[in-house]
Amino acid sequence: MPEPKTSSYLDSLNDVQRQAVTTIDGPVLVVAGPGSGKTRVLTFRIAHIIEQGTAPWEILALTFTNKAAREMKGRIEEVVGKRASYIWAGTFHSLFARILRVEAQHIGYPSNFTIYDTDDTKSLLNSIIREFNLDPKVYGANAIKNRISSAKSSLITPKLYEKNEELLAQDKLANMPLVYKIYTAYVARCKKAGAMDFDDLLFRLFELMQNVPEVVQKYREKFKYVLVDEFQDTNTLQYAIIKKLVQYPDSPRNICVVGDDAQSIYAFRGATIQNILDFEQDFGQFGIQTFKLEQNYRSTENIVNTANAVISYNKRQIQKSIWSDKGVGDKIRVIKAVDDNEEGRRVADTILEQKNRYHLQNNDVAILYRTNSQSRIFEEYLRRFNIAYRVYGGQSFYQRKEVKDLIAYLRMVVNPNDEEAFRRSINHPKRGIGGTSVAKVTTLARQQNLTLFEALKHVDLPKRTRHAADGYIHVIEQAMAKADTANAYELADLIAKGSGLTDMLRNDKSIEGMGRLENHEALLDGIKSFVEDDTVIDTDTLPDKSLATYLQNIALLTDADESDSTNTDVVTLMSVHAAKGLEYKSIFVVGLEEKLFPSWMSMDSMEGLDEERRLFYVAITRAELYLTLSYANTRYRYGKMVMNEPSRFLAEVPADAVENTTGGGRRSNDFEFDKVARQREHRARVTGVTPNKRRGTARFAAPKVDPATFEPSPITEVETGRRVLHLKFGEGKVLHVDGGADNRIATIHFSDLPQPEKRIMLKFAKLQVLD
DNA sequence: ATGCTGCATATTTTT
DNA sequence: TATGCAGCAT
Numbered sequence: 189m190p191e192p193k194t195s196s197y198l199d200s201l202n203d204v205q206r207q208a209v210t211t212i213d214g215p216v217l218v219v220a221g222p223g224s225g226k227t228r229v230l231t232f233r234i235a236h237i238i239e240q241g242t243a244p245w246e247i248l249a250l251t252f253t254n255k256a257a258r259e260m261k262g263r264i265e266e267v268v269g270k271r272a273s274y275i276w277a278g279t280f281h282s283l284f285a286r287i288l289r290v291e292a293q294h295i296g297y298p299s300n301f302t303i304y305d306t307d308d309t310k311s312l313l314n315s316i317i318r319e320f321n322l323d324p325k326v327y328g329a330n331a332i333k334n335r336i337s338s339a340k341s342s343l344i345t346p347k348l349y350e351k352n353e354e355l356l357a358q359d360k361l362a363n364m365p366l367v368y369k370i371y372t373a374y375v376a377r378c379k380k381a382g383a384m385d386f387d388d389l390l391f392r393l394f395e396l397m398q399n400v401p402e403v404v405q406k407y408r409e410k411f412k413y414v415l416v417d418e419f420q421d422t423n424t425l426q427y428a429i430i431k432k433l434v435q436y437p438d439s440p441r442n443i444c445v446v447g448d449d450a451q452s453i454y455a456f457r458g459a460t461i462q463n464i465l466d467f468e469q470d471f472g473q474f475g476i477q478t479f480k481l482e483q484n485y486r487s488t489e490n491i492v493n494t495a496n497a498v499i500s501y502n503k504r505q506i507q508k509s510i511w512s513d514k515g516v517g518d519k520i521r522v523i524k525a526v527d528d529n530e531e532g533r534r535v536a537d538t539i540l541e542q543k544n545r546y547h548l549q550n551n552d553v554a555i556l557y558r559t560n561s562q563s564r565i566f567e568e569y570l571r572r573f574n575i576a577y578r579v580y581g582g583q584s585f586y587q588r589k590e591v592k593d594l595i596a597y598l599r600m601v602v603n604p605n606d607e608e609a610f611r612r613s614i615n616h617p618k619r620g621i622g623g624t625s626v627a628k629v630t631t632l633a634r635q636q637n638l639t640l641f642e643a644l645k646h647v648d649l650p651k652r653t654r655h656a657a658d659g660y661i662h663v664i665e666q667a668m669a670k671a672d673t674a675n676a677y678e679l680a681d682l683i684a685k686g687s688g689l690t691d692m693l694r695n696d697k698s699i700e701g702m703g704r705l706e707n708h709e710a711l712l713d714g715i716k717s718f719v720e721d722d723t724v725i726d727t728d729t730l731p732d733k734s735l736a737t738y739l740q741n742i743a744l745l746t747d748a749d750e751s752d753s754t755n756t757d758v759v760t761l762m763s764v765h766a767a768k769g770l771e772y773k774s775i776f777v778v779g780l781e782e783k784l785f786p787s788w789m790s791m792d793s794m795e796g797l798d799e800e801r802r803l804f805y806v807a808i809t810r811a812e813l814y815l816t817l818s819y820a821n822t823r824y825r826y827g828k829m830v831m832n833e834p835s836r837f838l839a840e841v842p843a844d845a846v847e848n849t850t851g852g853g854r855r856s857n858d859f860e861f862d863k864v865a866r867q868r869e870h871r872a873r874v875t876g877v878t879p880n881k882r883r884g885t886a887r888f889a890a891p892k893v894d895p896a897t898f899e900p901s902p903i904t905e906v907e908t909g910r911r912v913l914h915l916k917f918g919e920g921k922v923l924h925v926d927g928g929a930d931n932r933i934a935t936i937h938f939s940d941l942p943q944p945e946k947r948i949m950l951k952f953a954k955l956q957v958l959d
Numbered sequence: 960a961t962g963c964t965g966c967a968t969a970t971t972t973t974t
Numbered sequence: 975t976a977t978g979c980a981g982c983a984t
Contacts, residue, residue, distance in 0.1 A: 252973040827975045
């Protein structure tokens with residue numbers, strides 16, 4: 189007797205989806221084409237497992253992004269209620285870190301281990317390279333980081349690396365025969381510092397499961413059902429861990445992986461579709477059940493057919509036929525521009541045209557490019573056309589220097605062995621402890637096998653430097669003494685003040701300096717709201733609201749987690765990679781030229797080109813209704829004009845899906861189109877000058893003043909009483925000017941700011957005098 | 960120890 | 975074009 193309640197959510201699924209949801213026992217492979225309701229299947233499946241009597245905490249659901257995890261949890265909650273919060277749903281890295289905190293002692297790590305981010309890794313590698321007296325030009329930190337990362341992802345320890353002829357040969361060829369030594373040292377130094385990098389979170393867990401039977405046993409019993417999202421993006425190491433969990437004698441093998449080989453775009457990071465093929469191999473004898481979600485609910489037939497045609501040029505793929513019943517839809521438009529400027533203008537103009545013709549909102553539109561550097565020109569023209577936009581990508585809040593500087597201190601308090609945090613904080617703010625002193629500390633640490641922080645206490649230093657060092661030690665130890673009782677905010681506040689970081693930033697009156705201060709304060713505010721937030725964070729080991737818990741939370745949070753005010757109506761600009769999983773009514777895929785898309789770096793191998801093609805496939809399948817492709821004959825790259833052929837991918841788009849642009853008639857049409865565009869641009873420029881009055885502009889983009897019309901005046905014209913325009917702050921009135929000759933500082937009242945009075949160094953400022 | 964200038968350098972990047 | 979870092983001058 190099926191319960192009537194159960195049927196309610198199952199009713200909204202198609203046949204294949206429903207089978208994929210209700211077949212919960214044994215190995216299951218779900219091949220999910222773009223827009224095929226993959227997330228629905230995954231969430232309903234988990235809900236179904238719970239409805240069938242499994243406890244939420246016995247379910248492990250692995251995703252790649254925090255965002256995907258949050259979304260999944262939210263949607264499960266809609267079906268099963270609050271119980272959803274007990275599901276082990278999260279990213280590989282965050283869930284594994286959580287397990288490692290509990291089990292760390294088995295592998296000689298403290299449970300408060302630090303997580304090294306990419307910058308920490310590179311900086312540590314650079315120290316090692318310097319200590320080995322190797323040429324940092326030959327031994328590039330980035331290249332070595334990638335070597336080490338891919339070694340770890342392929343389960344190759346330093347010992348194995350040392351014996352691996354192939355890897356050694358590759359290194360020799362790259363003129364870096366000593367990579368294995370660096371790898372060995374790097375691993376040792378991480379361990380010494382009580383730190384794990386992103387790969388270690390996976391690798392160490394694997395090691396743990398490999399070497400400590402009680403631990404594997406424990407988690408095998410705990411997780412009754414395991415689900416993996418975006419399986420095509422997993423690497424060998426991730427798959428190895430999954431197998432550890434579900435592949436053992438007498439295992440029920442309740443494993444479900446969901447993915448799409450055609451959307452695998454992270455091979456350059458070690459992801460391999462081979463995992464999908466291996467999965468079929470590894471679990472085949474245990475009655476694997478495969479479901480193919482082939483109906484695309486997102487896009488028109490024209491778009492789906494184009495995507496199918498394009499991807500068919502790839503050799504290796506899982507057979508499937510994606511289809512849509514949403515009607516043929518509009519043809520695909522191709523914009524040919526003579527140069528990158530024209531491309532920008534034509535795209536902006538087409539957006540306006542589509543907004544009018546199809547009543548689209550800015551929100552319905554996204555511009556996708558291969559490289560982030562392409563965004564600039566589009567930003568320029570969107571501003572000129574008065575279209576609000578937002579650029580995704582680039583560096584996140586937690587990557588900023590000033591933010592990382594304070595965090596380095598906090599990390600020292602939690603784990604004083606953290607070498608990178610030490611290096612970062614020891615002379616920041618400048619207290620006169622430079623390279624020479626740090627070298628002394630390092631030597632002593634090496635000799636006596638001390639951590640850097642311990643060595644600093646005992647090292648012989650000149651009086652002045654000793655004094656500075658004691659000050660530093662005092663700040664850290666003072667906070668450490670309170671770490672058990674004080675919450676994260678109290679400690680952070682103590683350190684921000686005690687270290688002199690806040691003062692240093694306050695004293696910097698430059699515009700950039702003010703931005704830094706703002707970020708510094710935003711970080712403190714963030715910590716405060718973390719402390720005040722009443723949701724309990726499940727860490728198993730760390731005390732709630734503690735600094736350690738806070739750090740653990742942010743370490744794995746790089747994502748666009750920055751309270752993304754989704755309500756604002758803006759056009760989205762981002763790389764194709766960043767667009768995965770998203771959808772828009774109208775999509776512009778731009779810069780479709782050889783050597784750009786496909787990227788020149790990928791063009792020398794078949795695999796590289798196939799991955800670029802999958803990337804193109806991902807790009808076009810983001811579109812629901814309208815797809816526009818564009819390219820330019822010439823564009824500026826690194827300041828040089830370059831000429832490129834149209835992308836080969838354009839030739840792979842079926843001609844009958846494209847709006848007819850052949851023949852001379854279209855050319856005159858193009859010309860008209862351009863003329864109209866220029867007129868519009870002109871109007872927008874004329875009306876666009878009125879600053880500070882635009883509605884619905886994005887937080888990060890579209891400044892109050894239009895840079896296109898902004899003309900800085902000579903600083904001699906900035907005088908008391910004058911009205912001036914500032915690029916960031918808008919319109920203001922000069923209250924007075926002081927300082928002599930070269931160092932004139934103007935105090936200006938900007939009425940649009942929360943704190944209207946700003947002191948601005950005229951030497952650096954760009955101000956336009958208005959009257 | 961620090962600050963500046965000149966030069967080499969240059970995908971994509973869930974964590 | 976923009977950025978970051980190495981080497982030099984202070």
